[in-house]
Amino acid sequence: MAYNEHLANRVREAFMDQPLVDEVQMFKGLCFMVNEKMSICIRDNGLLCRIGQDQATIELETGDCRQMIHGTRVMKDFVWVDSDDLTTAQKFNHWITLALSFNKIAKASGKRRKGKG
Secondary structure, eight states, rough: OOBBBHHHHHHHHHHTTOOOEEEEEEETTTEEETTTTEEEEEEEEEEEEEEEHHHHHHHHHHTTSEEEEETEEEEEEEEOGGGGGGSSHHHHHHHHHHHHHTTOOOOOOOOOOOBBB
């Protein structure tokens, strides 16, 4: 499992006020489950953000992220954000805000994952 611990700490701090946050090893990194729904994952130096298909379409047009592809399947609700696009607090907070906004309406996977949190 390879992920940037500094980035993980930034996400932990950003999610500090959320009522239910679990950390789960997934996608060869560390995923943050908010209200039992995947929200943000850290792998290497980037973020996998679950922001919803509509918002992903908008963000993909800016070029600051790329679509997540799992095997051959396009994961339409998810985008990858490279560390180069997380250099400022404003950029980082943009992705956190989008992920938390979508989390309110996202469906849970139906699986209860156990992690630390």
